[in-house]
Amino acid sequence: MSKKINRTGFKFTPYEAKEKSPFEMLFEIFKELITHTSGDFDEAIEWLKMLDKEYKLTTDAYTIDDFIEDLKNKGYLKETITPDGNSKSSITAKTERAIRKNALNQIFGKLKKSGVGNHKTKITGLGDEHTGDYRNFEFGDSLDRLSVTESLKNAQINHGLGSFKLTEQDLVVEDTHHKSQMSTVLMIDISHSMILYGEDRITPAKKVAMALAELITTRYPKDTLDILVFGNDAWPIKVKDLPYLQVGPYHTNTVAGLNLAMDILRRKRNTNKHIFMITDGKPSCLQMPDGTYYKNSNGLDKFIVEKCYNMAAHARKLHIPITTFMIAQDPYLQSFVEKFTESNRGKAFYTGLEGLGEMIFHDYENNRKKRIR
Structure with a gap:
């Protein structure tokens, strides 16, 4: 479908879901297998080959060997030398992070990140997280918590639009919560x-x-x-x-x-x-x-x-x-x-x-x- 321009000037195009690349598709399966095999790369690859044989996961254009090479190039796999002089493949810290993120998405997939994620106490006043709410100024409140705009609005309401009088009763502060x-x-x-x-x-x-x-x-x-x-x-x-x-x-x-x-x-x-x-x-x-x-x-x-x-x-x-x-x-x-x-x-x-x-x-x-x- 071609792009269309509506009367507001905004451009709208049909949504097209991004298709996963062969690497991305295999990597999703690999993260599951490496978790089940407790980090044993060789065993995970053996399982992946068995799944490939049964479900035709790869093609001639992209094989399991190509996938392993991409794991190395992308920093998910490293080669180490064992005490007997042989080379052994193992996952990297980058892979460990990917596995944790994958677990988070699976288990807490509906969760959306918001802010810095600190929860609140019901203690108000000299906190450190703004709530967007206001309350009357009280003795002991820090002056840097004063909302000048809201206080002036109060003054206009209380003393008339043309008045520049500002009293303690007009002052409001932005409410805050303590993070814990x-x-x-x-x-x-x-x-x-x-x-x-x-x-x-x-x-x-x-x-x-x-x-x-x-x-x-x-x-x-x-x-x-x-x-x-x-x-x-x-x-x-x-x-x-x-x-x-x-x-x-x-x-x-x-x-x-x-x-x-x-x-x-x-x-x-x-x-x-x-x-x-x-x-x-x-x-x-x-x-x-x-x-x-x-x-x-x-x-x-x-x-x-x-x-x-x-x-x-x-x-x-x-x-x-x-x-x-x-x-x-x-x-x-x-x-x-x-x-x-x-x-x-x-x-x-x-x-x-x-x-x-x-x-x-x-x-x-x-x-x-x-x-x-």
């Missing part, structure tokens, strides 16, 4: 049950973590996010480590994870703190004072779960709410989570894998609004 920082710790269960029964639960958990990390760094830049994993023990990981996360032959030491999470948050200076815990199994492990491990995978061990309840209550005393996402729907596990949540006065969701990310974002937003506004 929030510190979050995300706990990810990497016990063996995350891949039991032929069900991949660790990949969606990783996606949620990557999406949350990307969300906070882009929309809430003043917030902090720490990530830890827990199995028999608990240890912190970096955001860049998330694509490579794998489960291990571990039991579930929930107490160790909570201990580390609270230790991290204890060092944060701001008062708004939160723990998210993603798990699919019951607590089944504790480290004893002598360094040995007490493990019991049969049912809910009273000794272990009581320690968990105590940790939840301790977090409540420190004003740290815990939101638990139980990726299981067994009644006896729900019973444990309910009591755990009651001890902390936090929140709990019982869910399958679908919708997990949306719930995490929803509660992240709600928690900020409840505790900060």
